[in-house]
Amino acid sequence: MASVKLSNVWKMYGQTEAVRDLNLTCADGEFLCVLGPSGCGKSSTLRMLAGLEHISAGDIYFGDKRVNDLPPKDRDIAMVFENYALYPHKTVYENIANSLRLRRMDKALIDQKVKKAAAMLEIEPLLDRRPAELSGGQKQRTAIGRAIVREPQLFLFDEPIAHLDAKLRAHMRGELKIMQRDLGTTMIYVTHDQLEALSMADHVAVMHEGVLQQFGTPHEIYSQPVNEWVAGFIGEPPMNFVDCEMVEEGGSLCLTHPHFTQVLTEAQAAIVRAKDPAGQRQVRLGVRPDEIAVLAEALDEGIKARVLVTEPLGGDMLVDLALGDSKLLAKTKPDFAGQRGDECSLTFDRNRWHVFDRASGLAYF
Numbered sequence: 001m002a003s004v005k006l007s008n009v010w011k012m013y014g015q016t017e018a019v020r021d022l023n024l025t026c027a028d029g030e031f032l033c034v035l036g037p038s039g040c041g042k043s044s045t046l047r048m049l050a051g052l053e054h055i056s057a058g059d060i061y062f063g064d065k066r067v068n069d070l071p072p073k074d075r076d077i078a079m080v081f082e083n084y085a086l087y088p089h090k091t092v093y094e095n096i097a098n099s100l101r102l103r104r105m106d107k108a109l110i111d112q113k114v115k116k117a118a119a120m121l122e123i124e125p126l127l128d129r130r131p132a133e134l135s136g137g138q139k140q141r142t143a144i145g146r147a148i149v150r151e152p153q154l155f156l157f158d159e160p161i162a163h164l165d166a167k168l169r170a171h172m173r174g175e176l177k178i179m180q181r182d183l184g185t186t187m188i189y190v191t192h193d194q195l196e197a198l199s200m201a202d203h204v205a206v207m208h209e210g211v212l213q214q215f216g217t218p219h220e221i222y223s224q225p226v227n228e229w230v231a232g233f234i235g236e237p238p239m240n241f242v243d244c245e246m247v248e249e250g251g252s253l254c255l256t257h258p259h260f261t262q263v264l265t266e267a268q269a270a271i272v273r274a275k276d277p278a279g280q281r282q283v284r285l286g287v288r289p290d291e292i293a294v295l296a297e298a299l300d301e302g303i304k305a306r307v308l309v310t311e312p313l314g315g316d317m318l319v320d321l322a323l324g325d326s327k328l329l330a331k332t333k334p335d336f337a338g339q340r341g342d343e344c345s346l347t348f349d350r351n352r353w354h355v356f357d358r359a360s361g362l363a364y365f
């Protein structure tokens, strides 16, 4: 097993800065997810770790060993990439068994390992087929099987379950997490799917435009986003943002908006004053849909908004609201009684909301 460290790593393709000055550490035995939208540099990062891509600048270490110039075959890694690269003339069984046969492992032991992996991946009935006779998701599971039987020091997975249907993906999230915990093998797992990252990882590295935005536990990434970009990227449905002014009023720090004034908690006010003692601040309030309580009547207290539409989702209801020119999305219980056009009253959860500096996008809290 190995820890992995990237130190000031850059990847340039001509003028394109695919990865910019990346510093990242994955502890031995840890499950690290690299999460970000298409084109943010996830695969480039993984390919440099695999040795498939030249490192433009910086260093990569496995444990204490600098691996910049180590060929892929000497890195003791197993990869699953989006293009599965299975041997077309070998069966699923032979594809999975291949690396073990090359190692001249005992046949009975190979058989046991292949069947165990196939059972976990639900591809036992397919073991005699060839890749051309498989769906994309089945090929993907075969590629995962081939990687896990190798028992390497490091797994590098790039969107390995992107081609599975939603139900199988949910199943595989659990299975991959159990597999990684059982084997104790360090895992670096690339995905654009926040649900995968939040549900499986010990730590998540959120990337955007080649730059690491935040590194933290799934809980930290979700509940303490460092900037507006991370806050908007993580969470489904996404966080609502409302432009406000932040002003001192009668000893309290308040958020003012044409349709409301909200008082920050003492602890929040202390954070803002310590960071930035200026009097008036242009900020953006961030509130997640489930941090807005909606009452289907216009009370004197509370923030008044209008219902634009309701979206029943079975166990929950999404309510689209108009707050002056701003739109908000709230998540309520399914028995919310408001109808299109109704006035209603909102309460924001002060203990969970976030405030960002509008110019820099950085979070105060």
Ligand SMILES: Nc1ncnc2c1ncn2[C@@H]1O[C@H](COP(=O)(O)OP(=O)(O)OP(=O)(O)O)[C@@H](O)[C@H]1O
Pocket: 013, 016, 017, 018, 036, 037, 038, 039, 040, 041, 042, 043, 044, 045, 192
């Ligand atoms: N071989 C290449 N030559 C030139 N530019 C490249 C090459 N590979 C990637 N890029 C560019 O580098 C940037 C990062 O690409 P990368 O493949 O790392 O993104 P990604 O995060 O894996 O995206 P996706 O989720 O779409 O797979 C993109 O702007 C991409 O266009």
Ligand SMILES: [Mg+2]
Pocket: 042, 043, 044, 158
């Ligand atoms: Mg990619």
